[in-house]
Amino acid sequence: VTAPKVSDPATSKAARTRQRIVEAAAHELARYGYGGTSLRQVAAAAQLQLGSLYFHFASKDDLVAETLREGVEFALTRVTDALAGLPSDASQAARLRTAITAHLAALHASHDRAASVVRMAGTLPPDLRQEQAAHERRYGQVWLNVLSEAQRDGAIDQELDVRVLRDILLGAMNSTLNTTPPADPDRNDRVVDTLLYLLLDGRTEGHGRVPADG
Amino acid sequence: VTAPKVSDPATSKAARTRQRIVEAAAHELARYGYGGTSLRQVAAAAQLQLGSLYFHFASKDDLVAETLREGVEFALTRVTDALAGLPSDASQAARLRTAITAHLAALHASHDRAASVVRMAGTLPPDLRQEQAAHERRYGQVWLNVLSEAQRDGAIDQELDVRVLRDILLGAMNSTLNTTPPADPDRNDRVVDTLLYLLLDGRTEGHGRVPADG
Amino acid sequence: VTAPKVSDPATSKAARTRQRIVEAAAHELARYGYGGTSLRQVAAAAQLQLGSLYFHFASKDDLVAETLREGVEFALTRVTDALAGLPSDASQAARLRTAITAHLAALHASHDRAASVVRMAGTLPPDLRQEQAAHERRYGQVWLNVLSEAQRDGAIDQELDVRVLRDILLGAMNSTLNTTPPADPDRNDRVVDTLLYLLLDGRTEGHGRVPADG
């Protein structure tokens, strides 16, 4: 018996290979940056010959752009899905904790999807930097909404510039990629606690921690 | 035979050229990362021929290592000097504000010395990453001292993990390299205010702001 | 099971596709030479996927060889047919004019069949160069006959080396591919007139021009 002929495009052979390539690219880009990542390494990590990459992506920049796109998409989906999963009467503290936790989880996911975005961001050539900036505006808007809502409801002090706060918060979270040792997964929990404590002025007991199950 | 020139080794021609090279390297490394920076670009920016670099540095990694070292040294000096310049009875809030301001100023200085450290950090090859980690430990220790002292004196909440706080703070500050538009120098002031507000729970009026002169 | 289609092998689907490929190859080869023509371009011009070429031709050189063959065949047919269409009592001047006109027409035909032969000739690899030489000998023989006959009948001066004359004439005609601007179709007529004038020493009024119809 042979494999079924009719396959939906998302699971076609090409789509699966393409996905393997993007994952490999995310891995390399997160570690070595744009200039330090060679397509030969990417191809090897995707178990392909170098030339075969070009069947799936027209150029290095095309591949990097797609990796960026998927990385942002991944984090965006994780955060918005997590927020959507909250009960409608969840406190602002709970919403903040949820978003922060989701962002950190996306960043530290083993496949480097989101991490590559943060790590390579500084090393992109001009063309890609523009694309990257567009993605970040979109992602930043989501966080601006979260923080603005929290401020409106009084969870975050009225005096704070919410835009500056957003940038500081993202910067702080993203820096955990460099400071969290791989061997210490609990560290991210402490980061979450600390960030919430700072944001909420230590006012809330438990800082919006949500019961683990139900 | 020409008369031997007795000159301060720090201002000899070689030393000056060497300095020009490091500055050029910092500039390129901050923009393109380790892998994206070519020695030809560096040489051109230092107004030298490519081959001449090797009179001053044995290899690319040697040059990058020196650039890292000077970058950290620069920021370290700025922060410790700023703190040392405070009156001995300065408040912890004032000390925090001073350190944060000095760090941001070093980071955004026009010659990229410190910026290059942050920007290229993610793209270093293993050998250099170890060196870089050692520098960062040293720099991190200074900040740990500042924060611990502030916590001991009650300026920072006792509940907070001061190590985590240090990493978050540095991450937040360093991220301003990506978020502060070159055209908006005031932005950094707002960042300082926001960070202090968070750290001090908004408790202190003026957050330790020091009179501009005297 | 579908009913077997009985069809003229010359007009079968495969034959038509094959023809499209050769035409596309002639077009590309005439413009970019052997080394500069990629099979991907050829496939695209023939509205096929790259891999599909190999159903019709075993290799690039096979395709090029066939293109050469058809190109020479095309010009040969045009010239001999044109000569065969002349009345049996046509003058040698008329015969020369007819042959030259037919050669130029074949060369400047829009489908590049014959042009590709001339244009790519210089860029062929050794194997194909030999094949090409064989074709040219055959084509050159036809022209040698035409010129020899004209010389025998006194239209061309006895002193001339007819072999050298043939090569010169073909070289002059073929060079019109480079010198005739696409926007000036009349130019070829002037070339015909000039060549005849030279060949016939300007002796014949009208140089054998044949009335347009009958």
Added chain:
Amino acid sequence: VTAPKVSDPATSKAARTRQRIVEAAAHELARYGYGGTSLRQVAAAAQLQLGSLYFHFASKDDLVAETLREGVEFALTRVTDALAGLPSDASQAARLRTAITAHLAALHASHDRAASVVRMAGTLPPDLRQEQAAHERRYGQVWLNVLSEAQRDGAIDQELDVRVLRDILLGAMNSTLNTTPPADPDRNDRVVDTLLYLLLDGRTEGHGRVPADG
């Protein structure tokens, strides 16, 4: 004793290497066309490593452009020098013979300088084709002058379009690259005789042949 330090730029090491590269390029380009010539072959023929070419030429197109330029320059110099070497009272027939002989000699010179121009012309990419066209206009102008003068003096029939004649003549001469076997150097002499016979209507005894010596 070491080599003298002061050397005029035309004979510097770089200039000599550069010249070797251009000669190697002319050789390869004449045989394989633009697309068929690889820089590795060129480098090998110039006794250099591939990468070393880039010290002397910024790109393949730069090298090809220089090769074209030198090729045209070479032929131009040969023809104009030969004409300038004639006595001022030389006949138009002698002038024509001299120019034709010089052109053919340049074309068949062993170093392929001029031959490469003719051979690769058809295979150039658009950018270089424009440069090439400019060179050809310059070279064509010289020939137009020669032929116009001959026509003014009555050596060439008044009825002929001298522009068309020029193109035909150059085409005929250039085609000898393909038709003259390397083993038959006398063939070019017969080509000269034939061309002159055609141009001068066979009117002139000896066709302007110049006594071999004095």
Added chain:
DNA sequence: CATGAATGAGAATTCATTCAT
């Protein structure tokens, strides 16, 4: 008949590095 997916060799170009001068 034709396509989709891959290969491996080779293209042009850039890189860090060397070394005689």
Added chain:
DNA sequence: AATGAATGAATTCTCATTCAT
């Protein structure tokens, strides 16, 4: 101190070719 000239390995990308489907 600095340059000019070269090297060899690595880069991105294209090529002709293969073959299962």
